[in-house]
Amino acid sequence: MSTLAAYATSSGEALQFWVLGTVAVIGALATVFMKKAVHSALCLAGTMIILAVFYLANGAYFLGIVQVVVYTGAIMMLFLFVVMLVGVTAADSLKETIKGQRWLAALCGLGFAVLLVGGIGNASLKEFNGLAQANSAGNTEGLAALIFTKYVFAFEITGALLITAAVGAMVLTHRERTERAKTQRELAEERVREGKHLPPLPAPGVYARHNAVDIAGLLPDGTPSELTVNKTLRDRGQIRDVSSEALNDLKALEQRSDERLGRSGDAASSTDDAASGDKKEAAK
Amino acid sequence: MSFPLLTATAAVPAIGAIVTAAVPAARRTAAKWLALFFSLATLVLAIVIGVRFAPGGERYQLTESHAWIADFGVRYELGVDGIGVALIGLTALLIPFVILAGWHDADPEETGSKRWRPTQGFFALILMVEAMVILSFEATDVFLFYILFEAMLIPMYFLIGGFGDRAHAGSDEKAATQRSYAAVKFLLYNLAGGLIMLAAVIGLYVVAGNFSLQEIAAARASGELEMATNTERLLFLGFFFAFAVKAPLWPLHTWLPNAMGEATAPVAVLITAVVDKVGTFAMLRFCLQLFPEASKWATPVILVLALISIVYGALLAVGQRDIKRLVAYASISHFGFIIMGIFAMTSQGQSGATLYMINHGISTAALMLVAGFLISRRGSRLIADYGGVQKVAPVLAGTFLVGSLATLSLPGLAPFVSEFLVLVGTFTRYPVVGIIATFGIVLAALYTLVLYQRTMTGPVKVEVARMPDLRVRELVVVAPLIALLIFLGVYPKPVTELVNPAVGHTLSDVQKKDPKPEVEAAK
Amino acid sequence: MENLIALLVAAPLLGAAVLLCGGRRLDRSGHWIGTLLAVASFAVGVLLFADMLGKDAEHRALHQSLFSWIPVEGFQADVAFQLDQLSMTFVLLITGVGSLIHVYSIGYMEHDERRRRFFGYLNLFLAAMLLLVIADNYLLLYVGWEGVGLASYLLIGFWQHKPSAATAAKKAFLVNRVGDMGLSIAIMLMFTTFGTFAFGPVLESTGETSEGMLTAIGLLLLLAACGKSAQVPLQSWLGDAMEGPTPVSALIHAATMVTAGVYLITRSGAIFNAAPDAQLAVVIVGAVTLLFGAIVGCAKDDIKKALAGSTMSQIGYMILAAGLGPIGYAFAIMHLVTHGFFKAGLFLGAGSVMHGMNDEVDMRKYGGLRKYMPVTFVTFGLGYLAIIGFPGLSGFWSKDKIIEAAFAYDDGIRGWIFGGVALLGAGITAFYMTRVMIMTFFGEKRWQPDESGNEPHPHESPKSMTIPMIVLAFGSVFAGGLFSLNESFVKWLEPVTQFEHPHPVISVPAITASTVVVLLLGAALAYVMYGRKPVPVTAPRGSLLTRAARRDLLQDDLNHVVLVRGGEHLTRSLVYVDHTMVDGVVNGTAAGFGGLSGRMRKMQNGFARSYAVSMFGGTAILIAATLLMRAV
C-alpha cells in the first residue's frame, strides 16, 4: 500500500477514486435533499464509509478504521437514535419559509465551491512525499508516537472535552423531578375530581392491520376518535387517519355482498355488472 | 518652578464644582453661595493672569508643560496669548453673573416645579463648564484641547436637558420633551463635529508626529514640516467643521435656537456667550496657525457662509415669535460677523473679531438675562404675550433697551467698536462682502426694535399689569454688565492693546499683510 | 481755551446720566438740572465764541485731543474735537435753541409724570448733537450721528403707551439706519482710500485719488444725509415723527438734528467739490425734496405734519444749496440757522396752540385763535413771515440767496431748472404757510366738544413757554438781516467752506423781484381758497394730488408694499426654509438613519439560518478578498 502513496497514484486508485468519489458526492447531495431524516442519515453513512475507503487509500489506515467504527458505527447510529426519538416518519417540507434564503444559500455554497476549488487550483501542490517513510513503523504506531509526545496536551484536553460533553449531554437530557411521583391512587382520585374521563381511554386500532397504536379507533359513525391514540403521537401529529379507508372498505364490502346476493342496483351500469356476473356464473 | 497660574485658574472652578456637588440637598442655599464664591475666586485669578501677562512679550506666556500620555506625545501644555487672556477674562467675568441670575432657576421651592431638580448640581455643572472652557482657552496641546472641546458637551447637555426653561404654554411633560429634544440635538450636532475633528487630530498626529501646537506651528513656519496641499486642506476642513458647528456657522446653526430656547436664560448665556466662543477662538488659534495655506484657500467660501449667517440670522430673528429664539438667531448673525472678521485676515478684522467675542458675550448676556427675568415674571416666551411692560417696570424695560441697543451695535456701546472694526477690516480686502454685511446693521435694528416695541411699549396688557420691576439681585446682575458695555464702548483700549500683538502673530502665521490705503499705495 | 471743548458735550451728557440713572428722587428737580446743564453748555459755547472772535480768521479753529479710542494696527480712531467756525455756528444754534426748548418744556411737560426722563433724553440729544458737530473725524461724527438717532427714537416714542408713537419711533430709527449704513460704508471707503477718516487728512488729500472714488464717497454721504435730514427717498419718517412731544418736534425735527445732513455735506465740501456728479445728485435730491415737502405740506390738516412737510422742504433748500458747492455752502448754513429760529418758533407756537386746545392737532378744528392767544399769534405770525421769505425778515435773506445761487448753478439749462424749482418752492411755501396761518388763527372758531364733552378752552400758555417763543421770534426777524449785513456770515464761514460769488443766469434784482411776486401770489391764492370762505370741519375729498399728498405722496404705501410686505414674506418664508430645509436636512439625516435601521432590523429575523447565511457569505467574501489581494 505504501507504494500507492507516491506522488502519482496507481490507475487502480484512480478508478476507485472516480467511482467512489461520484458515489460520495451523490450521497452528500442526497443527504441534503432527502425529505426524511432517516434517509439523509443513511446516505450520510454511505458517504462516510466511502471516505473511510479514501482514508485507507491515502495511507491513513488507523483513521480509516476509526472512521468506520466510530463515525459510521457510533455517531451515525446516535443520529438514527435521535431521529427515531423525534419521529422517524415525519417528513420535512422542503418549502422555504425565509424569503431569499434558498438563493442565498445556493449562492454561498456555489461561491464556496468555486473559491475552494480556485484556491486549490492556484496552490502549488506539485510535491508529494508519500507516507512511505512516515508509515515505515506502521501507521498506528506512528500516530501513537505523535499523540503521546508532540500532541499529548491536545490529546489530554480532548479527553477532558469528551468527558465534559458526556456529562453535558446527560445534564441536558436529564429532567429533574421537583416533586414526588403521584401514586396510582392519587391519579385515580384526581381523575374522579376532574370528572372528565372516568373509564379507561378507548383502545386504538380497531383494525389490527398496522402497528395499531397510531391508528385511531373509529366511533360508531365511522369518524376517528383521537382519544384512542397515545398523547405523544397526538402531539406530534402522527395519527394515521384510516376512517375514510375504513368507510371505503365498508362500501366495497357492501357492494360485493350485493353482487354476491344478486341484488341489482338502480343504475344501468350495475345491471350490466350484474348481467356480466350472471354470465360468469353461467360459464362456471 | 513658578506657581502654575493657568492650571490654578481652571482648577478653582473644577474644585468648586466638586465641592458644590457634595453639598447635601437640604443646604442648597449654601451651595449657591459656594458656587458664587468659587466663581469670584476664578475671576480674581483671571485678573491676576491679566496683570501678569505682558502684551508685548512672548507670544505664549505663563506656559506650563508636563508629560501626559508619553506614548503618543500628548502633553499637558498650557499657555496664553492676548486673545486667550481676553477670553479667559470674559468667561471668568460672566460666570458669577450667570450664577447670580440663575440663583432660583434650579430651586424646587422657588420655581414651583414639581420635578426634582438638584440645585447643587446646576451650579456644579456651571462651574464644571467654566473650568473646561478656561482650560480650553489655555491648552496649547491639540489633543488636550480636543478632549476639553468634547468634554464640555457633557455638563452642557445636562444643563440644557435637565434645567430647561419652565416657561411654556404646555405642560411640564411637554416642556421636558422639548428640552430633551434640544439637548440631544445640541449633543449630536457637536459630537458629529467633534468626531470629524478627532479624525483630523489623528491625521495631524500622523503628519506631524506630535500634538504640540507650538512645535507644529514652528515647524510649519520654518518649513521643516511640509504638508501636501490636499492633506492640509482635509485636516483644515476637519478642524473647521467642528468649530463651525460650535460657533455656529450657517448652515450648521439649527441646534442653537433650540438649545437657547429651551435652556434657562443663564444657561443660554453660557451657551452663546461662553461655550460658543471656544469655536471662534479655535478658528483663530488652530485653523489659521496650523493650516495657513488651507485657511487662505477656504477663505472665499467661509466668507460667503459668514455673510449668509449675518443676513440670514438677522432675517430669521425678525421672523421669530419667541424672545429667546430671537436672541439666538441674532447671535447667529453676530457669529457671522466674528467669523468674517477672522477670515478677512486683516489686523482690524481679527482684532475686531476678538473684541467682538468679548462684546458679544457681554451684550448677549445683558439682553438674555434681562429677557430671562422678564420671562420668569410672565411665564411665557412668546413676544405676543407681552406689551406695555415699560409702563409697569421701567427699569427692566430700560435695561432691556440698553441690551437691545448693544445688540444692534449702537455707537457708544461696546459692540459698535468691534462690529465696525470687523466691517472695516473686511472692507479693505473684500469691499463687496463688507457692503453686504453692512446691511446686517439695518436688520439688527429691525429685529431688536421690533422686539422692544412689541414687548415693552404700547398699552399695558392685563397679564403684565402687576409685573414687579427688577429686584436688587437682578439689578446687581445687569448693572455691571451695562456699565461694562458703556466702558468698553468708550474706552476699548485695554482690550485692544491686549489683543493687537496676538493678532499680529496670527497674521504673520498666515503671511498676510494689511492692504495699504490707496493713496499710500499710489505713492 | 480748547480744553473747554469737551465741556460742551460733557455737561449735557452728565445731565443725561444723572437724570436717567438718578431714579425717582430726582423727579422734582430733574427738569431744573437738565435745563441748567443745557444752559451751561450754551454758556461754554458763548465763551468759546467770544474767544474765537478775538482771533483772526485763519487761526480760529481749535482742536482738542482727549484719548485714543480704538487703537488697532493701521487703524487710528481718536476721541478728538475740532471747533472751527462751522462747528461753532452749530454749537451756538444747538445749545441756544436747545436751552430755549428746555425752558419751554418745563411748562409744556409740567403734567407729565415722566418729565425727568424727558429732560434726560433732551440732554442726551444735546450731547450727541454736539458730539456730531465738534468731532474731528468721521467715526466720532458717526457716534454722534447715531446718538442723535437714538435720542430721536427715545423722544419720538416718549409716549410709548401709544402704539402709533412706538411705531413712529421705530420707523424713524430704521430709516435713519439705512442712511447710517451709507455713512459707515463711506467711512470704510475713506479708510481704504486714505488710510484714515479724520477730517483734516481726508479733506486735504482729495486730490490724490480718482474722481470716481470721490463720487462714490459723496453719494454714500448723500445717502446718510438723506436719512438724517429726511430727504427723498428716505423722508418718510419725519411726518410720523410728529408723534413725539412738540418740543421734540421743534428741537430735533425742525431746528437741529434734521440739519445734520446739511452739516455733513458742507463739512465734506472738499470731497463734493472734486466730484461734480455727486454734487449734481445732491442738488437733485434737494430740489425734489423741496417740492415734495412743500406739496405734502399743502395737504396736511395736522398742524405739526404740515410744519413737518415744510421742514422737509426747507431742508431741501439747504441741501440744494450745499450741493451747489462753494457758491452755496455759506447760504445753506445761513438758511439752516435762520430756519432753526423760525421753524423752532413755529413749532413751539404750534405746541402752544395744542397746549391750549387739549392737544388737538387738526387745524380744521381751530380757527380764530388770535383772540385767545395773542402772544402765540404774534410770535407764530413773525415766524410765518420769516419762513415765506417776507422781505426784510430772516427767511428772505437766506432763501433769496439760495435761489440766486441755484440760478447760478450752471450757465445753461441746469441753472434755469434748479433756479426755477427753488422759485416755485418759495411760492408753494407761501401758499401752505398762509393756509396754516389762516386755518389756525383766522376765521370762525370751529372747535367742538370731544366725545367726553370737554370743550377746549383756548388760553395763552405760561411764561416758561411764551418767553422762548418771543426770543425765537426775535431771531426770526433779525437774524437774517444781521447775517447779511456786510456779508458777515459768509465771511465768518469762508475759512472753512470757501466762498465764491454766484453768477446767476439772470440778474440778481430780477430774481429778488420774482421771488417776492411768487410768494405774494402763493399767499394770495391761499387767502382766496381758505380766507374768503369758511373752512369745512371735515376735510373735503380733494383732488387726486391732494389725496396723494395727504398720504405723503404714497411713499409710505410704496414702502409698505415693497419693504414691509416683501420683508414679511421674506422672513416668513425664511423661517419656513430654516425649519423645513436647513433643519430638515439634519432631521432628515436622523430620520434616514432611523429608517435604515428599521430596514436593517427586519434583516434580523431571528432565524439562525439567516444569520448562518450572512456568516457564510461574509466568510466567502473575506476569502475572496484575500485571494484577490494575493492575486494582485
Place this chain on the structure above:
Amino acid sequence: MSPVNYLYLAALLFAIGSTGVLIRRNAIVVFMCIELMLNACNLALVTFSRMHGNLDGQIIAFFTMVVAAAEVVVGLAIIVSLFRSRHSASVDDASLMKL
C-alpha cells in the same frame, strides 16, 4: 491521477454540506450536514498528510473526529431537550434571537 483530486472532492463535499446547513430546517439534518463538512475537512487533512509525508495531518483529523464526537453528543442532547420543550426539531421555530 494526482492526489489533488481528493482535495477537490473535499471542497465539493464541504460546499454541499454548507448548502445543506443553510437550506434544511430539521435540526438533525443540519447536524448531519455539519458532520459532512467536518468529514470533508478530514479528507483534506488526510490528503495533506500524504502530500507532506508526515502524520500530523492525520493527527489533526483524528482530533477533529474526537471533537466532532463530543459536539454530536452535546448537539443531539440539545436537540432532544429542545424537542421536548417545543415538540419540534425545526431550527426556524427557535427564533428567539429576535426581540
